[in-house]
Amino acid sequence: MTDKTHAVDLITGHRRMRRNRKADWSRRMVQENRLTVDDLIWPIFIVAGTNIVEPIDAMPGVNRMSIDKAVEAAKLAADLGIPALATFPNVDITLRDDTGSNSLAANNLINEATRAIKKAVPNIGVITDVALDPFTSHGHDGILRDGEIVNDETVTQIARAAVLQADAGADIIAPSDMMDGRVGVIRRALDAAGHQNVGIMAYATKFASAFYGPYREAIGTSGLLKGDKKTYYIDPANGTEAMRDAALDVEEGADMLMVKPGLPYLDICWRMKESFGLPVFAYQVSGEYSQIKAAAANGWIDGERVMLETLLAFKRAGCDGILSYFAVDVARILAKR
Ligand code: PBG
Numbered sequence: 585m586t587d588k589t590h591a592v593d594l595i596t597g598h599r600r601m602r603r604n605r606k607a608d609w610s611r612r613m614v615q616e617n618r619l620t621v622d623d624l625i626w627p628i629f630i631v632a633g634t635n636i637v638e639p640i641d642a643m644p645g646v647n648r649m650s651i652d653k654a655v656e657a658a659k660l661a662a663d664l665g666i667p668a669l670a671t672f673p674n675v676d677i678t679l680r681d682d683t684g685s686n687s688l689a690a691n692n693l694i695n696e697a698t699r700a701i702k703k704a705v706p707n708i709g710v711i712t713d714v715a716l717d718p719f720t721s722h723g724h725d726g727i728l729r730d731g732e733i734v735n736d737e738t739v740t741q742i743a744r745a746a747v748l749q750a751d752a753g754a755d756i757i758a759p760s761d762m763m764d765g766r767v768g769v770i771r772r773a774l775d776a777a778g779h780q781n782v783g784i785m786a787y788a789t790k791f792a793s794a795f796y797g798p799y800r801e802a803i804g805t806s807g808l809l810k811g812d813k814k815t816y817y818i819d820p821a822n823g824t825e826a827m828r829d830a831a832l833d834v835e836e837g838a839d840m841l842m843v844k845p846g847l848p849y850l851d852i853c854w855r856m857k858e859s860f861g862l863p864v865f866a867y868q869v870s871g872e873y874s875q876i877k878a879a880a881a882n883g884w885i886d887g888e889r890v891m892l893e894t895l896l897a898f899k900r901a902g903c904d905g906i907l908s909y910f911a912v913d914v915a916r917i918l919a920k921r
Pocket of ligand 1 (some may be wrong): 717
């Protein structure tokens with residue numbers, strides 16, 4: 585018997601990881617995570633008017649749409665099998681004020697969009713963001729008084745806005761403002777209004793991130809925002825604090841948790857999934873989207889492959905789904921497979 589032991593075998597003890605990787609069929613056999621269309625939530629931007637599809641410079645391929653066009657988009661998404669939309673309004677500048685009072689108008693842009701979408705496409709989930717930034721003249725998520733974003737008054741207003749969103753047909757309310765106590769107050773307000781079946785997807789850990797830049801152009805707050813959001817969003821340096829914040833949202837009755845931004849915070853996705861066992865979603869935010877688009881447009885990366893790889897990474901990190909501006913592109917690719 586000849587000794588076929590190779591030098592590498594002396595090191596590996598015949599354990600060779602590459603055996604399972606040797607062919608496409610065996611790679612498919614051992615693939616641990618898969619991206620499906622059910623993992624996708626599509627964030628869309630709404631603007632007043634009709635027949636408007638307005639490109640957003642900082643987000644190539646993403647448009648602001650008037651409600652009629654948003655309804656068409658919702659149909660497209662439903663046909664592709666995308667389970668839900670997340671809607672964001674670009675509110676006319678004349679309707680913005682210090683307290684974000686338009687958030688309390690039953691027929692404001694976001695609520696009218698929900699009504700139209702749910703009427704035309706009842707089987708797609710509508711997730712509405714509740715925060716004051718699209719409605720305030722200063723671009724902050726809450727009421728600004730003497731240089732401070734006042735917590736409790738903001739929470740009261742946000743809870744009222746959430747009830748109006750639910751009245752309009754929203755399926756899930758997603759508070760993105762990071763005020764203390766908001767999830768519990770919103771839950772009670774929804775229940776008191778008979779909206780027991782409307783869920784809450786808490787922006788459980790929202791970091792004070794530079795990756796939101798293009799979004800602020802999309803909803804028209806970039807020129808307005810005074811200062812930063814560091815007194816209410818989480819410091820990107822802090823993982824343990826983020827977990828504590830998420831734990832409060834769980835106690836207060838959140839049905840689903842979200843991590844935002846996504847890719848730079850995969851450790852948080854993993855910790856949240858392990859700790860709470862609630863569904864965890866990542867928001868691949870505007871800056872994450874735009875940097876992939878920009879590099880791809882320059883020919884520096886293969887945009888399609890990077891897009892799919894980032895989304896798969898969220899699955900590996902334990903996420904149950906991803907809010908992504910790529911949702912339609914990805915759904916089309918997945919449909920062809
Ligand atoms: C604020 C809000 C933000 C996003 C959605 N809602 C952050 C911000 O403007 O500070 C960001 C979404 C994205 O960047 O894609 N309530």
